[in-house]
Amino acid sequence: MTIHAFTDGASRGNPGEAGVGVVLKDELGKKISSVFGYVGTTTNNAAEYKAFIACLKLAAKTKCSRLVVHSDSELMVRQIKGEYKVKDEEIRKHFQQAFGLLENVPYEFEIVHIAREENKEADRLANLGIDSRRPLRV
Numbered sequence: 740m741t742i743h744a745f746t747d748g749a750s751r752g753n754p755g756e757a758g759v760g761v762v763l764k765d766e767l768g769k770k771i772s773s774v775f776g777y778v779g780t781t782t783n784n785a786a787e788y789k790a791f792i793a794c795l796k797l798a799a800k801t802k803c804s805r806l807v808v809h810s811d812s813e814l815m816v817r818q819i820k821g822e823y824k825v826k827d828e829e830i831r832k833h834f835q836q837a838f839g840l841l842e843n844v845p846y847e848f849e850i851v852h853i854a855r856e857e858n859k860e861a862d863r864l865a866n867l868g869i870d871s872r873r874p875l876r877v
Contacts, residue, residue: 748786758868776875788833
């Protein structure tokens, strides 16, 4: 089964209070699972990575054969694809954690950049994470 994941990180201020949102959908667009949470004070880029990591952890609980991650963070997508270098030390830690999770996954992996308008559900959840101040639990 192919799972399409939509991830978003939000930060009110940069750095500022931050939240993440993740939505997993099947091939037909039916929601399988979602998660949101507050991740403290951080930058928007760090929040985007925390959302991606939460996505990988959530996907690990499924039986997918292919995971396609959709994100509106062009920087993160290009870094994950190896098109941009990771220069920031904090982001490098998140980048390494993400690749550690991807090392032995039993599914094919792909990440794609999408327009912000195509990521409204994950964005709503990321903002709900900030508003609720509910700690992220995956």
